[in-house]
Amino acid sequence: MRIRVNAHEAPRANNGSRILQDEGHDAMLLTQRLEDVARASGDWIWETDEHHRYTWVHDTAPFGHAQDIRPPRVGEPIPAGQVVNWLGERELPTRDLHAVLRQGEPIVRLVTKEDHGGGSRYVSRSAVPLRHADGSLRGYRGSARDVTQSLDAKAQLWRRDEVLRRAKEQAEAASRAKSVLVSQLGHELRTPLNVIVGLAQLIQARGDGAGDPRCGGWIAEIARTGWHMVDVLDLLMELGRAGTTQASLASHPVDAVEVVRDAMGFVEREAVARSISVAFDADAPVWAVGDRRAVCQVVVNLLSNAIKYNRAGGWVHVRLSVNCGEYAQIEIQDTGPGLTEEQMSRLYRPFERLGVEQSGVLGHGLGLSICKELVGSMGGTLQVQSTVGRGTTFRVTLPVAGTKIIN
Template structure:
């Protein structure tokens, strides 16, 4: 009995330590996203500024800053994902996923990097490919990681081949990503799925911290699938991703159309209230909305001041940060939605808190969208345009 109790206490301590690590990394993720938003945001504003356009060389420098910032964000997200997986707190939602469409979007994402190295993309997808039963966001993450590795560890002028077919009985899908690169030795293969193991390639100039494949295997297993690899030194590498197919009752919802907006969005004068106590973030928003002269932006740094401003000004849209000096963003959102004068005003949360639980809380309380920092400014502007153009339709109908 004593041994059993001690074993149970040891398990409890290990689980508590894992949860504490996950919570710490979540907080660190939030703290790192705020300065990243400034770095990436101002670099984007420099590149977008039409009144004082950069010289071509300066424009390239601004793009380099952006790329470095987005890469750092990717590393932060990978570390956070691994902590969530180890703590057992990562939640997935499986639906029917169109593999051909997903593969196409992943390929487009890496097209520029492949072209830079003279690589040829080859697709061999079965014509009657059934949908996969998977979490679409996480499957995209896995496939992007596999394709990215196939590009990074390939030889100049080589090829990346993507194959997909269903098993004979139609119950499983097999997706292969093959490259013509340097391959791996048996020793390297043995350490491939160990966290932070770069397989001796640390000095090779390829970015990464050695956890992408570890996360990909865990995510695949959480989706009821399997990720395997075969490779030979000098003869390339092939990863095989096996997933269950979706049954007739698990059809995926149609994807939301991507919002599009031209340089002159079609809506009249609008007032936007931005609730944000960080002056740097507020300045980025001011700079972005210079592209929309019909928008008048007001900034409130305190939650209670924002509530009074919303009642007084009746803005057309509220942008809400989650971390405020006086009250939490969730509490303020609750006030907005319980106040008859402002309950109908759409609210977009703009936050450095990227945890799924916080997103779900905000959406449940009535937020229209939840956008995480750092902001991809053009895409965020499309979201604003979509909301305000929707109000214009209501106003004219």
């Protein structure tokens, strides 16, 4: 028997085959896309029934993934792990995964802590509810990912940040307490200093001791030193009230040569007592921008340290110059024992004396921290260079006052 094929039916058959091929290709492409999305969304995808038992599980983890990330098996109950946050802490009020699933609402990146292999692991799940025709809940479909490692890393990072935050708060509280202490001490010392200065001025006004030039000089030195100490205490009290002197220091042209010479006068007796020679080189005149009493106090502190911690019979060299026409530079070099790198790392901490507490040299460890803050508040910098056994050099830089401002 012959079967005749109509010439018009052959192209129609070919078209049907092509359509089936295209549909098959689209289906394969859709399957591949869904597989890729599932792999990107978790380590496994799953479905459960209304009794929280797995009815379908598909492992999407890539080849070579960690062996302890084992997907569940069909028929196993989904664990009723405790719901936690991304630090592994239980949420309040406490609830478990089964309680969440009973609500019949979608879940997004819900993390639970569950028992696994004799220990515990953290799993993040996202899922949508499945419903019967009558709307009742028949289970869930979703994805899951083992997030134990990432959650542990986040928890460790958070704990480290928390430790740093508490340490910072404690340091700030200690700094505030020390500032209050400095301010209170300043108030206590200012009254007797005012009395001393007042008595010295009264003696000068009455002419007592005028017959002995040395006595007159001593009285003048008492008055001059007393006024300087009053200024210092005023600075300390400002520091204690505000915690910083930046807002309280005025900026005016300051004759740096005159300030350095005044500062040298305050430490002259101390240098003579220890047989320390103090030399001064300056490019005269040098005018800086800042607060005169603050500049003087910085130089006095640095000179005093250079003398106190120097070797007996050593020397201190003070150089004053203008750097590149923009900065007034005060260098104070000594022949002391020098500083180690470890000591330099603690140099500007308040009440830090760098291990010389038992040396017999008087001090409270506040001088350099005050110098650092005073110089910074005037727009300058304080730098240090030191070599163990060869001495230390402190360098103060301040903006140079312009010619128009000076005149």
